[in-house]
Amino acid sequence: MQSINRAQLFRASCLSLLVTSLSFGIRAGILNDQGVRFHLNASELGTIAATAFWGFPLAIIVGGFIVDIIGMKKLLVSAFVFHLVGILLTIFANGYWTLFLSTLLIGIANGTVEASCNPLVASLFTDNKTTKLNHFHLWFPAGIVIGTLLVFGLDSTLAHGVSPKPYWISQVEIAAMLIPTLIYGFLFSKLEFPVTERVAAGVSTKDMYKALINPLFLFMIICMFGTAITELFTNQWTDVLFKTVTDNAILILTFVASVQVLGRAFASPIVHKLAPQGVLLISAILSALGIYLMIHLHGDAIYFAAVVFGLGVAFFWPCMIGFVAENLPRTGAVGLNLMGGAGMFGVSIYMIFMGGYYDRIMAQKLPSGASLDAYRSAAGGTDMAKAFDAARSAAGPEVLNTTLIIPVVLIFAFAGLVIYMRSKNKTEPLKTAVV
Template sequence: MQTINRTQLFRASCLSLLVTSLSFGIRAGILNDQGVRFHLNGSQLGTIAATAFWGFPLAIIIGGIVVDIIGMKKLLVSAFVFHLAGILLTIFANGYWTLFLSTLMIGIANGTVEASCNPLVASLYTDNKTTKLNHFHLWFPAGLVISTLIVFGLDSLLAHGVSPKPYWISQLAIATMLIPTLIYGFLFSRLQFPVTERVSAGVSTSDMYKSLMNPLLLFMIICMFGTAITELFTNQWTDVLFKTVTNNAILILTFVASVQVLGRAFAGPIVHRLAPQGVLLISAILSALGIYMMIHLHGDAIYFAAVVFGLGIAFFWPCMIGFVAENLPRTGAVGLNLIGGAGMFGVSIYMIFMGGRYDAIMTQKLPGGANLDAYRSAGAGTEMAKAFDAARSAAGPEVLNTTLIIPLALIVAFAGLVLYMRTKKKTMSFDATTV
C-alpha cells in the first residue's frame, strides 16, 4: 500500500493554489485589455470578474459537503480538468459570453482547490494548523507577484511603444498558467491521500452539521464577507482603480502581494504570540490605514501605502480559516469551506455592485448626458479621452472610500472577538464542548 507523503502533498497543494492565484493576478492585469478588445463597459467587466467569485463559492461549498464522501483526490483531479478547460477557453475567447463562461470554469476550479486543500493541510498538520495554512496560502500572493511580473514583463518586452497593444500578448499571459496546471494535475493523480481530520477523529457527520449552527461560526462567516472584500476586491480592481494614478498601476498589486508573501512566510511566531483573533484585529487596523493612504497619497508614495495595505491583508484569509480549524474543529471540512465560500460570495456581489457604481460615478463626472461608451473608446490624446481619464481619476478614490467602511467595521468586530476569546479558559478540541 502506498504511504502518505505529506511533504509532496503539501507541495502539490501549494502548486494548485499558485494556479488559482495566477488566474486572479493575470486577469487583473489584462482586465482593461479585455474591455478594449471586446468593447466592454465597467459593469460588464465587473460581472466577468465577479463570475470567478460565483464559481468559487459554488464549488467550495459543494466540495466541502462531498469531500468526505468521494475523497480529496477526486476533487483535486476535477479541479485540474476545470482549470485546463477554463484557461483554454479564455485564450480563445471571442466576446463577453466566452469570457463569462471561461471565468466561471476557472472559478469552479479555484473553489474546488480550496475545498480540498484547506482540510488537507489541516489534516496533514493537526498540531500546527494556522501556521501551515499561512504557509500554504502564501502561494496566493506569490502567484499575484509572479502574474503581475508576467503581465508587466510581456507588456515591456513585446508591446513597448505599441498602441494599441496586441491582444495576443494577453493570450500569451493566460497561456503561462498551463505549465503549473499540468504539473499539479500529474502530481495529485499519483499521490495517496489521507482522510480528513474530522473523519480521523471519529466525529460523526450529524455532529458536524449540528456544529455548523454554532453562533461563533456564523459570526466568523459574516466577518469573512468583510475580510475577503477588503483583500480581493481591491487587488482584483487595482489596474482599473489606479490606472490614472501611475503608469504602472499593476505594480501596486505586486507591492501588496510581495508583502503578503513575506507576512505569511513568517506567520508562525506572530500567530503563536497573538493567536489568530489578535492577528485579525491588527490586520483590520492596517487594512483600513492602507486604503486611506492609497486614497490620499500620490506619486511614488502610493507604493508605501500599498506596503501598509499588504501588511493588513496578509493574514486575513489563512487566519480566518485557521481560527475555525483551531476553535471549531467539529465543523470539519464543511465549516472551513463555508468560511471560504462566504468570502468569495461576498466579493462577487460587491464586485457587481461596485462595477455599476464605478460607471455611475464616471457618468456624473463627464459632461451632461455623456455617452460613457463613446468616451471610453475615444482616441488617445483627444479631448474626450482626457475627460475620460479625469473621470476615472475621480471615480477610483470614491470607490475606495466606500470600501474603507468595511475594514473600519472589522476593527470593531475583531476587537469584540479578542475580548470574547479571552473569557475562554481552554482551546476548543474534538473532545471539548464547542464554543
C-alpha cells in the same frame, strides 16, 4: 498500499493554489485589455471578474459537503480538468459570453482546490494548523506577484509602447498558466491521500452539522464577507482604480502581494504570540489605514500605501480559516469550506455592485448627456479622452472610500472577538492520528 507523504502532498497543494492565484494576478493585469479588445464597459468587466467569485463559492461549498464522501483526490483531479478547460477557453475567447464562461470554469476550479486543500492541510498538520495554513496560502499572493510581473514584463518587452497592446500578448500571458496546471494535475494523480481530520477523529456527520450553527461560527462567516472584500476586491480592481494614478498600476498589486508573501512566510511567531484573533484585529487596523493612504497619496508614495495595505490583508484569509480550524474543529471540512465560500460570494456581489457604481460615478463626472461608451473609446490625447481620464481619476477614490467602511467595521468586530476569546476556555483539539 502507498503511504501518505505529507511533504509531497503539501507541495502539490501549494502548486495547485499557485495556479489559482495566477488566474487572479494575470486576469487583474489583462482586465483592462479585455475591455478594450471586446468593447466592454466597467459594469461588464465587473460581472466577468465577479464570475470567478461565483464559481468559487459554488465549488467550495459543494466540495465541502462531498469531500468526505468522494475523497480529496477526486476533487483535486476535477479541479485540474476545470482549470485546463477554463484556461484554454480564455485563450480563445471571442467576446463577453466566452469570457464569462471561461472565468466561471476557472472560478469553479479555484474553489475546488480550496475545498480540498484547506481540510487537507488541516488534516496533515493537526498540531500547527494556522501556521501551515499561512504557509499554504502564501502561494496565493506569490502567484499574484508572478502573474503581475509576467504581465508587466511581457507588456514591456513585446508591446513596444503600442497602445492598446496587441491582444495576442494577453493570450500568451494566459497560456503561461498551463504549465503549473499540468504539473499539479500529474502530481495529485500519483499521491495517496488521508481522510479529513473530522473523519479521523470519529466526529459524526450529525455533530458536524450541529457545530455549524454555533453563534461563533456564524459570526466568523459574517466577518469573512468583510475580510475577503477588503483583500480581493481591492486587489482585483487595482488596474482599473489606479490607471490614472500611475503608469504602472499593476505594480501596486505586485507590492501588496509581495508583502503578503513575506507576512505569511514568517507567520509562525506572530500567530503563536497573538493567536489568530489578535492577528485579525491588527490586520483590520492596517487594512483600513492602507486603503486610506491609497486614496490620499499619489505618485511613488502610492507604493508605500500598498505596503501598509499588504501588511493588513496578509493574514486575513489564512487566519480566518485557521481560527475556525483551531477553535471550531467539529465543523470539519464543511466549516472550512463554508468560510471560503462565504468570502468569495461576498466579493462576487460586491464586484457587481461596484462595477455599476463606478460607471455611475464616471457618468456624473462627464459632461451632461455624454455617452460613457463614446468617451471610453475616444482616442488618446483628444479632449474626450482627457475628460474620460479625469472622470476615472475621480471615480477610483470614491470607490475606495466606500470600501474603506468595511475594514473600519472589522476593527470593532475583531476587538470584540479578542475580548470574547480571552474569557473563553481553550478549545480541546480533536484526537486524530496522521500517517
